[in-house]
Amino acid sequence: MNKREGEGWSRRNAEAAQEREAHANSSSPVIAAFKVFQQELDTRHDKYERLVKISRDITIESKRSIFLLHRVTNVPDAEGVLNEAESKLDGVRQKIGQIAEELRGEDIYQFHRAFTPGIQEYVEAITFLHYIRHRSLISLEEINARLVFMKTDNADPKGSVEAPPSSAHVLTFQVTPADYLLGVADLTGELMRLCIGSVGNGDIDTPFQLSQFLRQIHDGFSYIGNTGPYEVSKKLHTLRQSLGKVEDACYTLRVRGSEIPKHMLADVFCTRTTHMDTEEGMV
Amino acid sequence: MLYDLKDVRLEWSRFSFLSGNYHNVQKMSVTEMFSYIQGFLSADQDVREDIRKVVQNLEQTAREILTVLQSVHQPSGFKEIPSKCARARELFCTVRTHLAELKTKFPAEQYYRFHEHWRFVLQRLVFLAAFVVYLESEALVTREEAAQILGIEVVREKGFHLDVEDFLAGVLIMASELARLAVNSVTAGDYSRPLRISNFINELDSGFRLLNLKNDPLRKRYDGLKYDVKKIEEVVYDLSIRGLAKEPESGGDK
Numbered sequence: 001m002n003k004r005e006g007e008g009w010s011r012r013n014a015e016a017a018q019e020r021e022a023h024a025n026s027s028s029p030v031i032a033a034f035k036v037f038q039q040e041l042d043t044r045h046d047k048y049e050r051l052v053k054i055s056r057d058i059t060i061e062s063k064r065s066i067f068l069l070h071r072v073t074n075v076p077d078a079e080g081v082l083n084e085a086e087s088k089l090d091g092v093r094q095k096i097g098q099i100a101e102e103l104r105g106e107d108i109y110q111f112h113r114a115f116t117p118g119i120q121e122y123v124e125a126i127t128f129l130h131y132i133r134h135r136s137l138i139s140l141e142e143i144n145a146r147l148v149f150m151k152t153d154n155a156d157p158k159g160s161v162e163a164p165p166s167s168a169h170v171l172t173f174q175v176t177p178a179d180y181l182l183g184v185a186d187l188t189g190e191l192m193r194l195c196i197g198s199v200g201n202g203d204i205d206t207p208f209q210l211s212q213f214l215r216q217i218h219d220g221f222s223y224i225g226n227t228g229p230y231e232v233s234k235k236l237h238t239l240r241q242s243l244g245k246v247e248d249a250c251y252t253l254r255v256r257g258s259e260i261p262k263h264m265l266a267d268v269f270c271t272r273t274t275h276m277d278t279e280e281g282m283v
Numbered sequence: 284m285l286y287d288l289k290d291v292r293l294e295w296s297r298f299s300f301l302s303g304n305y306h307n308v309q310k311m312s313v314t315e316m317f318s319y320i321q322g323f324l325s326a327d328q329d330v331r332e333d334i335r336k337v338v339q340n341l342e343q344t345a346r347e348i349l350t351v352l353q354s355v356h357q358p359s360g361f362k363e364i365p366s367k368c369a370r371a372r373e374l375f376c377t378v379r380t381h382l383a384e385l386k387t388k389f390p391a392e393q394y395y396r397f398h399e400h401w402r403f404v405l406q407r408l409v410f411l412a413a414f415v416v417y418l419e420s421e422a423l424v425t426r427e428e429a430a431q432i433l434g435i436e437v438v439r440e441k442g443f444h445l446d447v448e449d450f451l452a453g454v455l456i457m458a459s460e461l462a463r464l465a466v467n468s469v470t471a472g473d474y475s476r477p478l479r480i481s482n483f484i485n486e487l488d489s490g491f492r493l494l495n496l497k498n499d500p501l502r503k504r505y506d507g508l509k510y511d512v513k514k515i516e517e518v519v520y521d522l523s524i525r526g527l528a529k530e531p532e533s534g535g536d537k
Contacts (some may be wrong), residue, residue: 030423030487031493033425035493041494066318109396112395180320210359224324227328
């Protein structure tokens with residue numbers, strides 16, 4: 001009896017569920033409302049995914065430019081490498097133009113998480129290029145000034161710095177100060193590698209310039225301290241390590257430089273850095 | 284000429300843009316650059332501080348409303364539902380003034396920059412609004428209605444708005460509150476209410492099934508909905524095997 005009742009219930013329940021389903025699929029206001037939500041959420045997620053994809057591409061291309069720039073130290077034609085990197089970064093800028101296009105009329109910060117890794121990598125690449133060229137830190141404004149895109153009707157994005165013709169849209173992309181800061185923090189790692197690499201090539205001046213520059217950046221980060229975003233304080237630790245390595249390198253150069261002939265110095269230095277690297281690996 | 288100028292900080296960018304060539308942009312030393320950024324960061328912190336203060340007030344009011352509405356779970360509270368709802372609606376006036384104050388604390392187009400600060404409280408408020416509407420009319424609050432109760436916009440372009448994800452999260456909080464209400468209404472001797480709640484929740488569940496949720500906080504919350512559904516179904520089951528439930532037809536869904 002008990003069992004039969006249970007069956008009866010479950011059947012009735014199933015019927016009720018079916019009825020509900022049928023009812024739900026008709027013009028229930030709740031379902032109608034949720035269909036609208038579905039559309040809105042899907043549009044938003046699609047946009048987010050597209051931005052993530054662009055950001056990935058930007059990251060990859062920027063990384064490649066950085067690798068290319070590291071070749072500057074042991075290639076006779078430095079200017080050629082720099083120009084090649086510059087043209088690579090032009091490609092990256094076009095992609096940032098796509099981001100700007102996606103974000104037209106949107107709140108930038110709504111999708112910020114989607115593209116922040118790419119932008120940081122771009123900042124790293126462009127600051128690195130700028131440093132190699134000009135031996136100075138590119139400012140946030142200079143970076144942003146190059147992220148102005150003209151959108152004409154044929155949808156051809158180009159970084160233009162002319163006065164805007166009245167028919168075209170002007171799209172701008174703003175690197176946020178936080179992204180800039182994080183990109184610069186990553187830059188220090190590259191500078192450290194550049195420093196070690198340049199000594200390997202018997203370049204004696206660059207390490208000293210680099211250590212001075214890194215020290216300035218380090219002071220800058222110390223000045224910002226913990227007012228910045230959380231990631232900054234994390235990167236500060238790595239920055240200290242990089243600075244330490246560069247300072248050690250300069251120390252070695254100064255101490256050993258007076259006693260060893262220049263052509264042998266590179267060898268001494270290389271053994272020392274590999275020694276340091278293994279130490280680093282153990283930690 | 285169509286400028287996509289959406290940021291306060293854009294002013295200087297336009298300046299450098301008009302100045303022609305980026306090489307002409309004034310060079311800054313490393314120290315200058317960092318102190319410029321530092322200035323920006325501390326301005327940002329000030330804004331956040333202001334927002335936090337207003338949000339604290341909002342949370343206070345939200346708690347008050349919750350306390351008023353919690354009394355419906357008391358056996359005596361069932362008769363007082365209309366008066367409790369009226370009281371809650373009065374308190375929503377305070378919410379509207381707080382939210383109006385919040386709007387003045389930051390530029391309207393930077394909503395998502397500071398979103399995290401009020402996200403939680405806004406979801407609570409949506410829940411409370413939805414709960415009031417349900418208790419009054421046994422219907423699901425629409426997004427427009429919820430926004431109207433809170434005195435904010437639905438569309439992003441018009442200013443401080445109710446994000447769709449926050450709205451849905453608020454509705455999900457209400458679902459678990461209703462599961463509780465179903466249990467307590469049986470205790471209080473109201474046997475028809477669980478059936479109505481069951482119908483309502485089932486409709487809500489099939490609504491949420493329509494959504495393609497990503498693996499985000501909203502999805503996590505949605506995963507809890509099935510337990511609420513289950514709990515209410517158990518209540519309905521208990522009532523029906525004991526013959527305490529009237530036929531679903533008489534329960535009626537609105």
